[in-house]
Amino acid sequence: MTDSVRIRDEIADSESLAPAVTRAGAILDALAESSGEAAGPSELARRLGLPKSSIANICNALAEIGLVRRIGTGFALGRKLAELGGAYLASVDQVQEFYEECRILRAGSEETVQLAILDGLEMTYLARHDGRQPVRLTSQIGRRLPATHTATGKAALASLDPADLDRRLDGMDALPTMTEKSIATVEGLRADLDVVRERGYAIDDEETVEGVVCFGVMIPGRRPGEGPYAASITLLKARATDERVPLLIADLHRLAERLTDPLRADQRPGRDGSVIRR
Amino acid sequence: MTDSVRIRDEIADSESLAPAVTRAGAILDALAESSGEAAGPSELARRLGLPKSSIANICNALAEIGLVRRIGTGFALGRKLAELGGAYLASVDQVQEFYEECRILRAGSEETVQLAILDGLEMTYLARHDGRQPVRLTSQIGRRLPATHTATGKAALASLDPADLDRRLDGMDALPTMTEKSIATVEGLRADLDVVRERGYAIDDEETVEGVVCFGVMIPGRRPGEGPYAASITLLKARATDERVPLLIADLHRLAERLTDPLRADQRPGRDGSVIRR
């Protein structure tokens, strides 16, 4: 493991036994970055460092199954992605329960509540409850944000066992910042995670967007190896008053309790991991 | 054609120049159907009629790029689908504008409003505005419903030129019904589409769900070859009073007007199709 040999540099074409699929993934990523704009085979080949004709073959296959659509002579993301994305979200039990539970939160139902899952050092946002606040502070579903600066991310990271956390932070020195208040160093992050563990919830005080504060709690995964989830409440800093915040924190803890696997919560920990679902 | 030689029967592996990608699409579809439940290589191979080892190779490649996730020894849809699905929705201008416009509708903002796009004879639902009605009547984003029974679908179909409509209905004899009131024949559908064109909007009167009525209007696509969109308002039949419905219809027409491409709406039709976007 000390042997840090550089195998390849471009996309992870490396050792896949189905390189066309790996490359298709790279193409989808590239199209997602240039959001909305169509890209032709030549441009994609240039960006990904792959042969032009291979790209064309894969894009045509992707177009046939609907994952991309043709815009004139180029390609853009296709509508089947919405279908499959919806199917994925529907398959995550927490998402369904999240929507139900959010509506019956005392104070939290008025605010913007979000559900996300940890993936590496990023959070993928899976669900959003829109409160009655007119301002749309939140990011769209499917968006990814750094776990190191978000309330959801810090709540999730704080729940990892130390070895796992070290593995994810391995090789990181400085953290890319989003605002002036963003934690910029790994040491600062570790110190904040200690506070999160003791406090029981995470705070993002204008670390992602200026003027906006978030509170986050961890929600454990239900299957082995499934990264922890987290829920957060987002509000304008002016609304985060001393009397309102405690109510929101209580709602978050209630939400986390309800979204924790009932089977796992009901039975005392210590039994074997055999859990029958559905 | 009397020669009934069976070339291939299972999935359309036929003539793709990137068969691994085509098969990956079939795998994703299969996983979407068995929603939530994980499926192993053997089961997928059986369902799709493809070699087991090929499936395993493709699944591992899909897992590496995050389109599927491993559940124990099996596979299920992965979280990158949520990311790409969100990116697709973000790339559709109508979706963004839909959310903004829905909130300022006079009567419609109270109800459930949906945006969908026509694809063959099905509608893919792209966006949903949740009104203040407590009942969640609507389908999730990304879900597909028959265009022949939904208000969105009939509004979209009615806007097609006759040749296009004939092509889509070619080979259909009886329509699969969803409720007792569903239109069951192609002739019945054609007659209803005539009414839709004259009336200016489509009605789904308990054709998809009993006790629920929908009104739909067509929204033209903005790029050549892009299937028509449609918007609908859904409500319990008891709420569809004689004084409320006209207000909702007016809101739908207003919405359609605002979601029609501004560039195309501003200039008189008749100019060439060269439209500069962004």
Next chain:
DNA sequence: GCCGATCGTTCAGCATACTGAACATATGGC
């Protein structure tokens, strides 16, 4: 506790998907 069935994984040989160059087409500049 043994056995039969089924599963996921491995591996070598062959068919075939990938590649690079050439073609045809569309575009912008002087």
Next chain:
DNA sequence: GCCATATGTTCAGTATGCTGAACGATCGGC
């Protein structure tokens, strides 16, 4: 209006991804 550039598409040869059978692991049943 012409040329220079860049783009999407085609095609034959070859490297390589796909396949079927064998392996080892796991589960359920008489």
